[in-house]
Amino acid sequence: MLDDADPAAAPSAPSPSPAAGRGSRVEAMGTPDGRRASAVPPFTASPPPHVSATDEEMAAVYRREADTSWEMLAASVPGALRPDVALERVVSEEDFPAQQVECLRAAGIDASVVGGGGITYRDADPVEVHSCSVRFPMQQPSPRTDAELAYQHxxxxxxxxxxxxxxxxxxxxxxxxxxxxxxRAKAGDPWFPSPDGMDGALSSRCPSQPPAWQ
Known part of the structure; x- marks a missing residue:
């Protein structure tokens, strides 16, 4: 006759995983079917100190903007001749619409500022519009340093x-x-990953900037 089983020897039910039911963000790793998984770790690295750009570096930023503006215009207006204009004054974001309207009107274009800081004009010569944007560009932030770009990467x-x-x-x-x-970033051709199905919900769950820059 068999003795009664020792209760201590009976197998116990496995304890629930500490992660069960947490709803934590999990990343499939190693295999397409996600047989191995690990939580996406938070990004906690501290950014390098920002160093303001020199006047020469900022001038290069505005030249690059002017070149990009002209390339877009030339692609839409074949045969257009690029005007020989130079930067005269950098304008704050607040003053930019009024300054552009003043410049456009001086060129004989019927322009005006509309609500929200926009600009409207009729029958404008695109070359004149380009010239005004080059002469009086909107103030741009100091570009990221190499160390900051590496941190962003x-x-x-x-x-x-x-x-x-x-x-x-x-x-x-x-x-x-x-x-x-x-x-690429310093050449004005920055790379940024944008997956298929990108929308506002995904952007909010996966912020495009490090926490220290948000």
Missing amino acids: DYLVSFLLPCYAVEGSPYTRAVPGRDEYVA
């Missing part, structure tokens, strides 16, 4: 891309290395 790669994957919208195109990312 680290955020995109270590947090933003995994966050997209967790949310079901993985970014599947090529990702530049840190040096290439910095070089």
